Amino acid sequence: MILNVTFWAFSALAVFSGWRVFRADSMVRAAYWLLVSFAAVGVILVLLKAEFLGLILILMMGGEMTIMAVFMVAFMMNPAGLNPMTMVHRNSVAIVAGVVSFLAIAALGVFARFPVARAPVGIDPTRRLGVELLGDSMLVFQTAGVTLLAAMIAAVAISSARGRFGAGDEGSVEPDQLVPDTGAAPERVAGMQPGGPDGPRDPSPMAAGGHT
Amino acid sequence: MNALGVVIAVVSVAFVAAAGVYVTAWIDLVLAQAVAGLEVRPLDALIAPLRWAAATALKARTTTERPDAEAWALAPALLAALAAVGLAAVPLAPGLLAADVANGIVLFGAAMALVVVAVFLQGWSPNSPLPMIGGYRFIAQGLSYEIPLAVVLIAAALPARSLAIAPIVTSQEHLWNVVRQPLGLPLYLMAGLGLAFWGPLALPEGQDLAGGSSLETSGASLLLWRAAQLLVLVAVAAMGTAVFLGGWLGPLLPGAAWMILKTLFLLIPLIATRHFVARVPTERYVVVSWAILIPLSLLDVFAAGIQALMAAR
Numbered sequence: 001m002i003l004n005v006t007f008w009a010f011s012a013l014a015v016f017s018g019w020r021v022f023r024a025d026s027m028v029r030a031a032y033w034l035l036v037s038f039a040a041v042g043v044i045l046v047l048l049k050a051e052f053l054g055l056i057l058i059l060m061m062g063g064e065m066t067i068m069a070v071f072m073v074a075f076m077m078n079p080a081g082l083n084p085m086t087m088v089h090r091n092s093v094a095i096v097a098g099v100v101s102f103l104a105i106a107a108l109g110v111f112a113r114f115p116v117a118r119a120p121v122g123i124d125p126t127r128r129l130g131v132e133l134l135g136d137s138m139l140v141f142q143t144a145g146v147t148l149l150a151a152m153i154a155a156v157a158i159s160s161a162r163g164r165f166g167a168g169d170e171g172s173v174e175p176d177q178l179v180p181d182t183g184a185a186p187e188r189v190a191g192m193q194p195g196g197p198d199g200p201r202d203p204s205p206m207a208a209g210g211h212t
Numbered sequence: 213m214n215a216l217g218v219v220i221a222v223v224s225v226a227f228v229a230a231a232g233v234y235v236t237a238w239i240d241l242v243l244a245q246a247v248a249g250l251e252v253r254p255l256d257a258l259i260a261p262l263r264w265a266a267a268t269a270l271k272a273r274t275t276t277e278r279p280d281a282e283a284w285a286l287a288p289a290l291l292a293a294l295a296a297v298g299l300a301a302v303p304l305a306p307g308l309l310a311a312d313v314a315n316g317i318v319l320f321g322a323a324m325a326l327v328v329v330a331v332f333l334q335g336w337s338p339n340s341p342l343p344m345i346g347g348y349r350f351i352a353q354g355l356s357y358e359i360p361l362a363v364v365l366i367a368a369a370l371p372a373r374s375l376a377i378a379p380i381v382t383s384q385e386h387l388w389n390v391v392r393q394p395l396g397l398p399l400y401l402m403a404g405l406g407l408a409f410w411g412p413l414a415l416p417e418g419q420d421l422a423g424g425s426s427l428e429t430s431g432a433s434l435l436l437w438r439a440a441q442l443l444v445l446v447a448v449a450a451m452g453t454a455v456f457l458g459g460w461l462g463p464l465l466p467g468a469a470w471m472i473l474k475t476l477f478l479l480i481p482l483i484a485t486r487h488f489v490a491r492v493p494t495e496r497y498v499v500v501s502w503a504i505l506i507p508l509s510l511l512d513v514f515a516a517g518i519q520a521l522m523a524a525r
């Protein structure tokens with residue numbers, strides 16, 4: 001009884017908050033509505049006896065949605081995510097894509113023949129999961145993991161205010177590229193050249209700080 | 213799952229939580245009197261938190277221009293609920309715990325991971341500059357303490373070969389984890405201070421932000437927020453006791469008494485940092501955490517893994 005009520009309550013919450021993601025008017029709110037949706041799915045996983053998966057989903061999503069909100073705020077022209085903005089774009093394409101994918105998933109749910117074999121009593125799902133992750137599927141998961149890690153490091157490097165040559169708000173220019181300050185114009189042009197410190201230098205007077 | 217059991221569990225967690233918060237506030241006041249060179253009056257310090265709570269609860273709640281009212285109202289309740297879930301995962305004595313799950317340490321980690329959300333929402337939703345800076349600061353802080361926290365907890369679970377808390381406690385019957393994994397407890401306590409944004413790591417609510425993320429909060433919300441913060445400290449100390457100090461294990465006294473004594477043993481130094489250690493600048497904390505604390509926590513888990521492999525042999 002309690003189990004059923006819990007299941008339906010959290011299913012409804014997952015769907016409702018998923019809908020709210022697109023009705024929210026701010027990136028931060030949208031991210032946290034998505035978190036609510038994921039957390040509700042996590043609770044359903046716990047009810048399905050996949051306790052570890054459910055809890056780890058909530059654990060990961062708490063940090064992940066926060067980081068997503070920060071990156072969205074950092075990359076978009078919306079100071080601190082405080083300004084209202086719409087979460088839906090290109091509505092006609094989105095409607096078609098939404099209807100098609102809903103029908104596809106619904107068809108899968110209705111027509112697919114799901115296995116009816118009952119799981120043996122007394123298995124430890126966490127242990128099974130660990131054996132799977134570090135056994136047969138190890139290569140897949142390790143490859144995906146390292147790829148994701150590389151992407152995360154790259155994203156942090158791009159958004160970091162601190163570059164190789166100092167803080168971004170102080171110019172972050174290589175030491176030998178600093179032009180003596182004449183008080184006329186910013187002298188960071190040369191440091192912004194493509195090709196890095198050993199790459200080709202643009203000899204044009206603009207790049208060398210033409211104001212001299 | 214029966215309804216009566218759920219009610220009993222919720223009520224007992226609420227009772228333990230309230231007692232823990234009250235004791236923490238009392239210890240904090242006594243320490244403040246001692247540090248200020250005042251005459252220490254433990255009995256007056258017993259009344260003072262209640263007086264503050266009553267006065268704060270009776271004050272009107274102020275508001276700001278166009279806040280996110282729902283998120284603002286949610287933040288203190290969310291923080292209190294998360295801390296209570298963390299506390300519920302800790303067994304007071306063998307078989308005596310509210311959230312008897314097979315993955316207790318993951319439950320604690322999941323609750324503590326969501327603390328970032330509560331503090332960020334508390335700072336972001338009033339639509340006010342200083343609280344907002346506090347909220348964003350806490351994200352940087354959260355990303356810095358969360359990894360050491362999770363890694364040292366995993367290391368502590370390794371010798372028990374279980375993610376449930378009770379086997380982790382009983383695995384320390386011969387040697388506590390604080391000895392077996394000397395890096396674990398110091399790293400855990402440092403991460404715990406960051407989690408409770410307390411003392412040297414009260415960065416989202418620093419005086420340089422005039423109170424930061426809770427600057428605009430008042431009335432019953434502020435009361436709940438302060439209580440929830442103390443409850444996070446209590447949950448950190450209680451879980452640290454179970455995982456590193458052998459929980460209920462000890463001679464003569466009953467298990468619950470050992471659990472409470474050891475929790476106080478961790479709680480008092482945690483509270484005292486507020487009076488003895490200066491607040492750390494955010495950037496320095498983030499750099500130290502990523503460059504020193506995270507590598508040390510990885511060292512801790514590698515050492516624990518090797519020990520576990522040797523023991524299995």
